[in-house]
Amino acid sequence: MxxxxxxxxxxxxxxxxxxxxxxxxxxxxxxxxxxxxxxxxxxxxxxxxxxxxxxxxxxxxxxxxxxxxxxxxxxxxxxxxxxxxxNKKQGELFTDDIEKAPDPVDEVPDEALLQLEVDTLRKVLDEIPTPDRIILLMKYQDDMPIKDIAEILNKTESAVKMQIKRAKEKAHKVKEELMPAIN
The missing domain is CATH 1.10.1740.10 (RNA polymerase sigma factor, region 2, helix turn helix motif)
Structure with missing residues (x-):
């Protein structure tokens, strides 16, 4: 059923x-x-x-x-x-200012995140803020459409795209800091 x-x-x-x-x-x-x-x-x-x-x-x-x-x-x-x-384990979560942001143009390609080795990816995800980790997992691990993510987060699709863009940028920066010789 x-x-x-x-x-x-x-x-x-x-x-x-x-x-x-x-x-x-x-x-x-x-x-x-x-x-x-x-x-x-x-x-x-x-x-x-x-x-x-x-x-x-x-x-x-x-x-x-x-x-x-x-x-x-x-x-x-x-x-x-x-x-x-x-429990105040996390600072400010999901700011509302991204609701007003225009549609982003991706600067960090998806492939840059998808090609990370599993161990490296775990380390990177552990280092970025929880909201960023969650939205990246929704998009890339759970393969959720932007529309579904927007519904779950109660945000516009544009805001979700911007949040994903910013999370990818943070993840890429953390990866560069953790693995400077690999860049």
């Missing part, structure tokens, strides 16, 4: 196997996202449980305007960012 069908059956019957099916489909993805944002296995485990509680309690609010996976990703992302904000 597709996600939409499982959700409809669950909402009509409250059958636990339906929610269990959705849980099993997405738990590893939610957990992986939590680890990539929170950088702590125990926190990621707790966050995953809380996120699925939110999903369970709000399943009737899923309006099928987007894919179910995008809806879950949005809940996961927002939960983790809210956690970071509450």
């Amino acid at each position: 597709r996600d939409f069908e499982v959700i409809h059956v669950y909402l009509q019957t409250q059958a636990n196997p339906c929610f269990t099916l959705l849980y099993n489909r997405y738990v590893s993805k939610v957990y992986a996202k939590c680890i990539s944002i929170l950088k702590n296995e125990e926190l990621a485990h707790d966050a995953t449980q809380e996120i699925f509680t939110k999903i369970f309690l709000n399943l009737s609010k899923f309006g099928e305007k987007a894919q179910f996976s995008t809806w879950i990703y949005s809940i996961t992302y927002n939960f983790c960012i809210d956690y970071l904000r509450r």
Whole structure:
């Protein structure tokens, strides 16, 4: 059954196997996202449980305007960012001034990031701010379209493009600082 069908059956019957099916489909993805944002296995485990509680309690609010996976990703992302904000582990996140920025012209080509070795890429991602790491992972690891990223972040597509451009520039700069001889 597709996600939409499982959700409809669950909402009509409250059958636990339906929610269990959705849980099993997405738990590893939610957990992986939590680890990539929170950088702590125990926190990621707790966050995953809380996120699925939110999903369970709000399943009737899923309006099928987007894919179910995008809806879950949005809940996961927002939960983790809210956690970071509450615990002040991160400075200012996602400034709104990029909403007003014009469409960017890429200066750092995608290939420059995609050709990094895995270990180097991990080091670079660990060194850039969390919001930049998250948006790059959305775009390049999760292969999310700009439109979906904009929906999740509640930003315009232009703002997302600018944020990706700036994140790529930061990642490239960190790579140059970490690996000066490779440049």
